[in-house]
Amino acid sequence: MRTRKTATKSLACKVRITAITDTMQVLSGKWKIHILGALLQGGKMRFMDLLREIDGIAAKMLSKELQDLEMNQLITRTVVDTKPITVEYEVTEYGKTMEPIIDEIANWGVFYRNRLHGKAD
């Protein structure tokens, strides 16, 4: 008889799975990480700034993803009474807690590219 591996069946593992699912849901979609990344580096940015800076995103997607991020309190949306009205988006303190994740993901991606090119193994 073989000892069955029950790694994910312990309480700790279930908590972990839930935690991972939660985070991935908050970051779901093609663009949220990039929007956060841009705002983390650029500070306060306007809608058109983001539209221009994030390569390939369409207004519809940007608008929708910004709403999601705002709902999750990772960013704030502030209407500025300029003429042409402008809207400023900014990462909240809470949103900044995402930075380590984004950094790890970016680091791994660099590592991945180096491995592909640098050497076969």
Place this chain on the structure above:
Amino acid sequence: MRTRKTATKSLACKVRITAITDTMQVLSGKWKIHILGALLQGGKMRFMDLLREIDGIAAKMLSKELQDLEMNQLITRTVVDTKPITVEYEVTEYGKTMEPIIDEIANWGVFYRNRLHGKAD
């Protein structure tokens, strides 16, 4: 005149965006992170182990995601000549470099839950 934010237009930012895109592609889909998580904690595991441990996954998905992970060299697949033949999956050394990402994601998820329940802000 206003200085345009060009955060993501620098070379460093483009590299970062590519890096993030790469990593997210390697981890794409609903299940890869959970499969890696299970294998990182459980060590060597068989197909049916994973099917049972990862709550909700169907054989089709598990099979497909395992193939993707193997193609990216994050895991190995070893056929063991037992009777009923069994197949063992294991995280490679390279695959283990994903651990910091998965840990950060799991940590953030726990933090997120605590914030939701513990206090409004």
Place this chain on the structure above:
DNA sequence: TGCATTAGTTACCAATTGGAAACTAGTTTC
């Protein structure tokens, strides 16, 4: 008057994702 800019919204469409269930195929146990 007409065009540009601001920040979006809307409608429509195509591709991808993922789930359920049935099926294959070899071996072993009752």
Place this chain on the structure above:
DNA sequence: GAAACTAGTTTCCAATTGGTAACTAATGCA
């Protein structure tokens, strides 16, 4: 001989995702 366990594969379907392009609405500028 039938059922069960191994590791999948196949088919078919539904929902989600995301893209294009056009449109709104207010304001400023030539």
